[in-house]
Amino acid sequence: MFKTYLELGTTHILDLAGLDHLLFLVALVVTYSIAQWRAVLILATAFTVGHSITLALASLDIIKVNTHWVEILIAVSIAYTAAYNLYKPEHSAGSNKLKYGSALLFGLIHGMGFSNFFKAILGKDDLPFPLFAFNVGVELAQVLIVLIVLILSFILTKLIPQSKKPLVLITSALILVWSLKMVIERI
Numbered sequence: 001m002f003k004t005y006l007e008l009g010t011t012h013i014l015d016l017a018g019l020d021h022l023l024f025l026v027a028l029v030v031t032y033s034i035a036q037w038r039a040v041l042i043l044a045t046a047f048t049v050g051h052s053i054t055l056a057l058a059s060l061d062i063i064k065v066n067t068h069w070v071e072i073l074i075a076v077s078i079a080y081t082a083a084y085n086l087y088k089p090e091h092s093a094g095s096n097k098l099k100y101g102s103a104l105l106f107g108l109i110h111g112m113g114f115s116n117f118f119k120a121i122l123g124k125d126d127l128p129f130p131l132f133a134f135n136v137g138v139e140l141a142q143v144l145i146v147l148i149v150l151i152l153s154f155i156l157t158k159l160i161p162q163s164k165k166p167l168v169l170i171t172s173a174l175i176l177v178w179s180l181k182m183v184i185e186r187i
Contacts, residue, residue, distance in 0.1 A: 009137020
């Protein structure tokens with residue numbers, strides 16, 4: 001059973017049909033360098049914590065979720081993160097607290113988006129064990145995405161000196177446009 005929920009968690013993040021998580025993660029970490037990997041892993045974990053909280057609360061019917069509004073908010077969270085990168089394309093130590101708080105908050109929103117599906121597959125299983133396995137899968141997939149983004153960014157900045165800021169601006173602009181399209185489609 002652990003393997004089933006672990007795979008479901010990794011698939012949830014890596015599935016291209018659920019592009020929203022991938023876009024959010026890329027927007028969240030594109031401003032960081034590979035040397036800041038610890039801060040990035042904390043950021044991804046903050047997102048997972050938020051995701052876990054609302055996924056558990058909604059799965060237990062403690063909070064009710066209007067999936068239509070949650071899907072809009074997910075797209076808005078991606079747009080906000082990309083727009084913030086355009087406003088502040090160079091990572092600074094002072095922005096960590098804001099980014100950690102945003103990752104946690106947006107994790108809360110993203111967790112609600114998956115809760116109905118998770119509740120349906122959960123069936124009669126107890127929540128703690130499947131939720132733990134699912135979130136381990138989510139975290140592993142997020143670490144993989146984060147590492148890919150950091151490594152690609154590192155390679156690009158080594159091949160083309162001074163390319164970090166343009167990389168952040170172009171990536172964030174593309175994600176912003178895509179996420180605004182998602183907002184419009186979801187409204």
